[in-house]
Amino acid sequence: MAQTRLTIATSGAGLYEFTEEAADFVRRCKAEEGLLTVFVRHTSCSLIIQENADPDVQRDLQAFFRRLVPPSDDPSMGWITHRLEGPDDMPAHIKAALTQTSIGIPVAGGRMLLGTWQGIYLFEHRARPHRREVVLHLS
Secondary structure (H helix, E strand, C coil): CCCEEEEEEEECCCCCCCHHHHHHHHHHHHHEEEEEEEEEEEEEEEEEEEEEECHHHHHHHHHHHEEEEECCCCHHHHHCCCCCCCCCCCHHHHHHHEEEEEEEEECCCCCCCCCEEEHHHHEEEECEEEEEEEEEEEE
């Protein structure tokens, strides 16, 4: 069993890939088999496994989530009451609730069993920069 924490600096809303950092951690652990649990310690960002070959996928995902959950100052979001932290905060919580804060990835042969085009991403939902903490736990 091993555990570490990564700090991911974001520059605003978007997808931030950290597949290589997770792969390095798994290699350093020298575990042949196991389960890598990836957990983000925040409520206004999330984790996804997504295609990392074509950047259009990331752009389309971000556009979809912007359309699905616009900022709270958008007229369609008049029903929102939590507004203390700006127009992107409550929508960020909604987006995080629709995605996930924890992902399990099998490990075999000393490496993560991700598919050919799969990458691990922190999905930042806030507009301003943040420092996000991600926990990697291999068991």
